[in-house]
Amino acid sequence: MGMTRLIELKRCADEGGTFVSVGGRELAVFRSGDDVTVIDNSCPHAGGNLSGGDMTDGVVECPWHNWRFDLRTGVCEHAANVRVARYTAAVRDGWVFAELPDGRSSPG
Numbered sequence: 001m002g003m004t005r006l007i008e009l010k011r012c013a014d015e016g017g018t019f020v021s022v023g024g025r026e027l028a029v030f031r032s033g034d035d036v037t038v039i040d041n042s043c044p045h046a047g048g049n050l051s052g053g054d055m056t057d058g059v060v061e062c063p064w065h066n067w068r069f070d071l072r073t074g075v076c077e078h079a080a081n082v083r084v085a086r087y088t089a090a091v092r093d094g095w096v097f098a099e100l101p102d103g104r105s106s107p108g
């Protein structure tokens, strides 16, 4: 499985989320300096826009009903059996890449 190029790091909000749509998949990229986490943008509760949520200490809070998700694991703080999909991510040459289940390798 290859890494898919998502967005230039400098276009990602620092200490917050950025919405990215690639290959029909809607993702949220959370950046803290040079570290990035990539998750599905849709909240597992009711589809809230997680990229628009506040990020504090590695936790994002959904802007719709305030469920909180640990970005290190994707697990919801309110219900341990609920989690948002999280993808292996990396920064290379100023671009954010993620390993998506149906992704194709992107040069870079």
Ligand code: FES
Pocket: 043, 044, 045, 046, 047, 048, 062, 063, 064, 065, 066, 067
């Ligand atoms: S849609 Fe995210 S908490 Fe309800």
